[in-house]
Amino acid sequence: MDVLDPLTISEEQRAAVIRAYDLSGYRDSGCLDDLAAFAAELCGTSVALISLVEEETQQFLAAIGFEERQTPRQTSFCARAMVAGDPVMVVPDASADPRFADFPFVAGPPHIRFYAGARLLSHEGVPLGAICVISPEPRPQGLTDFQYRGMEILATAVMGRLQDRRAQLEHMRTVEASEARVADSEQRFRTLADTMPQMVWSTQPDGFHDYYNARWYEFTGMPDGSTDGEGWNGMFHPDDQDRAWARWRHSLATGDPYQIEYRLRHHDGTYRWVLGRALPIRDAEGRITRWFGTCTDIHEQKLALEEREIVSQELSHRIKNIFAVISGLIAFAARSHPGFSGIASDLRDRITALGRAHDFVRPHSPQSQPKARQDSLHGLLGDLFEPYRGDTDARIRLDGEDVLVDDRSATPLALLFHELATNASKYGALSVMTGHVDLTVARQQDVVTLCWQEHGGPALEAPPQRSGFGSQLVELSAVRQLGGSVRRDWHAQGLIVTIEVPLAAFSRPAGVGPCR
Known part of the structure; x- marks a missing residue:
């Protein structure tokens, strides 16, 4: 903090600093009496005072040998001492000093002659008063060097105690203000909470x-x-x-x-x-x-959600039954028309695959819940490939990253991989006991790559000359419904199908549900 020049400080500034110490009635506490008594003993005087100079008066915060509690500022020695150029103002004989000779306490009782006062400055440099000693006997020699230095030290000690009081008061005011803010904030919170x-x-x-x-x-x-x-x-x-x-x-x-x-x-x-x-x-x-x-x-919403789930489960269960009825009708038609049996078998298998996909993602009760997560691509494919499992291990080996799926993507995915697995069972790696398929899932940024690679099947001499309905169904599922692409590579060791699908096609963004 910058130290102010005592000669340039206004009375408004002094009054503001004095209020910070809150020294009204401070004399009665006796907190400075020992310093005043030591000043009298140090300088060999009968009177010692610690003064606080205000706008009209000076009040005494401690007094030894002097009964008055305050005197007018205009006849105050300390008012001059606090703005003097030297730390301690010494007046050897007030009666011979034109500044003080006419003062009532000089001309009359107690007939002040000798005065020595050390100024009291706040830490901002604001003059507050002085600690002084008074004697009715003049002292031409003034103060000794020891006494002069002692008065300076006593002035510092007085200000140390006053500053401690000021700091304590400021802390109390800060705490009170903080408590008031907290109380106001608490009241505001309670009012807001109640609305x-x-x-x-x-x-x-x-x-x-x-x-x-x-x-x-x-x-x-x-x-x-x-x-x-x-x-x-x-x-x-x-x-x-x-x-x-x-x-x-x-x-x-x-x-x-x-x-x-x-x-x-x-x-x-x-x-x-x-x-x-x-x-x-x-x-x-x-x-x-x-x-x-x-x-x-959320009671009403909870009941409505539970009712909706019950209805959804019932509808899904009926849809599952419809798949079973359609498969039965196809089987019945095939028995009545033997020439239709091959096509009927393929159609029934495709409907069964759709049924398995629907059953995987449909709403379930706790009793019918699938073991795999219903939003898992691995879970959906694992369920779809279950009929192709061998006696000891899986014929279709699934590896790589998992991807979230929903009811929108489950149907085309089921048709797509059902056709690949069916073709592999008829003509490819799954048509012999030693063959198997590796299906790898890889995700890179916003694209998912699914690589279907057949091993151990009959050697391929050349690609087929034409594509059948199954191949067209693969294209329909991967390209038109999922928005992806399909590439087939015919190798002697086995077919490789690479399918690239946008990640967004697998599931809706969080918070977006299917239409009801």
């Missing part, structure tokens, strides 16, 4: 619940404060309590966001589904200082 439609709550870092907004008490019908601490868990459905506790303890231990659906007891005694969420608030060092959470009533 929200969700139930809002907060906890201490250890998870102790200490706040719920008005919506919580309206929903639960519980008295204020009755669910603080761990009482909140008693509001959950008994079947959800252990699960909610385990999830909450995990979040407290790891700092992970908290999210769970559970049934919460309503004030009418029923249980309603709610979505609970919470996030931690951290300080600059990353320590959790609070948790803030919400509970959102």
Whole structure:
């Protein structure tokens, strides 16, 4: 901080600094009496004062041998001492000094003659007053060097104590202001929380619940404060309590966001589904200082979703039955028309493949859920290739990266690889017991490459002269429906089919679902 020139400081500046010390009534504390007494003893005087010079008066913060609590500033020695050029102003004989000879305390009692005052400067350089010694006897010799230096040190000691008081007061004001801001912020938060439609709550870092907004008490019908601490868990459905506790303890231990659906007891005694969420608030060092959470009533949406799932499962089950009926009708037609049996067999196999693809991605109940993930390309192909598995190992070996799939891509993928597997069974590697197929999946940026490579089948002397319906179906599935490309390489060792498909064709973006 820059130090100011005492001679250029305005009274407004001095008054502002003096207020920072809040020295009203400070004399009664006696905090500076020992320094005043030591000054009197050091200089051998009967009077010693520590003065604070204000706009109209000077008040004494400590006084030895002097009863007055304050005197007018216009007749103050200390008012001159605090702006003097030297650290200590010495007046050997005030009666012979034209600056002070007419002062009442010089002309009359206590008949001041000798005065020595060390100025008191704040750390900004603002003059506040002086620590001084007074005697009714003149001292032509003034102060000794030891006494002069001692008065300087005492002035520094006085300011040290006053500065400690100022710092303490500023700290208290800062704390009070901070507490006021916190209280205002807390009030604003509570007002905002009470206007929200969700139930809002907060906890201490250890998870102790200490706040719920008005919506919580309206929903639960519980008295204020009755669910603080761990009482909140008693509001959950008994079947959800252990699960909610385990999830909450995990979040407290790891700092992970908290999210769970559970049934919460309503004030009418029923249980309603709610979505609970919470996030931690951290300080600059990353320590959790609070948790803030919400509970959102999702009961109606939950029931609607469950109803939709039931309907969806029922429709999917009926579609699966339709596939079975169509396959049966084809088989019946083939028996009635023997010449149709070859085509019927191929058609029935293709419908069966479509049925397997549909069954893989359709909505399931917990009892009918497939073992593999329903959004997994590996899972879909593994299920599709199950009929080609040998006695000891898989005839079609799947390797490489997995890719997310959905109901949109499952059908063309099932048709595509069903045709490749069927052709391999009739003419290629799967037509002999020693043959097998390697199917490799590789993803590079936005393109997925699927490489079908046959090994150990009959030697190929030349590519077929024409393409059949199966080849056309492969083109239809890969190119028209998936937007990809197909390349066939006919080698003596076996057929290689390279299929490139845009990654976006396999599944919809997150959050985009199928049309209902």
